[in-house]
Amino acid sequence: MRLSxxxxxxxxxxxxxxxxxxxxxxxxxxxxxEYKFDILGWESIFLITVPILFLGIFYLSGRQIFEYDSDGEALHFRNRNIIPFLSKPLSDEFPKYKLVSYEIINIFFIKRLYIKISSKNSGSIMLKYEISFLTKKEVNDLKASLNKVVKSN
Incomplete structure (x- = not known):
């Protein structure tokens, strides 16, 4: 299944x-x-704080683009930001049999996907992806696909 x-x-x-x-x-x-009109008084600070608050929410909700591919023998996850220099893109690919479990955390407007995979060296590794910008249907499809992989293991 492909999801993007x-x-x-x-x-x-x-x-x-x-x-x-x-x-x-x-x-x-x-x-x-502040320097010319002085109509609003102290409320003029909201002219700056409200846009900064909205920009902060936009950035804190995580990387915007999420891609998932479970076709074949491997799982492939990609997570990147629309602004390339803002954060490093994530890209992980591993065999399906290494997937141990997954968990989706939903806190207010922030959604995260935690993937636990088995590893020879350290036992298990936790991978984190930001899925805040996926719709509810896309999240449900992702859950169904990951459940299918976990049950087959």
């Missing part, structure tokens, strides 16, 4: 650009408010 939200990258780029434009416009409005 790569086709949504343009939407994530648009959201990122829009949030940056709101931040720049808010900073400009804040500067004008």
């Amino acid at each position: 939200n790569r086709n949504k990258a343009s939407a994530y780029n648009f959201i990122h650009t829009l949030l940056l434009m709101f931040l720049i416009a808010g900073a400009g409005a804040f500067i004008l408010e």
Whole structure:
């Protein structure tokens, strides 16, 4: 089974650009408010803090693009950010028989996938992927596919 939200990258780029434009416009409005108009008073700080808060939520929710492939004898996971220099992309490939278990953690708007695989050297390894930008249907499909692999082991 293949699962990918790569086709949504343009939407994530648009959201990122829009949030940056709101931040720049808010900073400009804040500067004008503080030094020229002085209409809002202390509430003018919200012109900067609200866009920074939304950008923080966007970045904290993790890497946007997640790809999963279970066709063949191996499992392949890829997780990358739409902004290449922001974080290092993750790419792991291992045989299906090494998969021991998995767990999906959902805390507010952040979703993580933890994969436990067996290893000769250290016994087991925990891999972490950020799946916050997957839809509920995609997460359910991922669970079904991983359950199938775990049961066959």
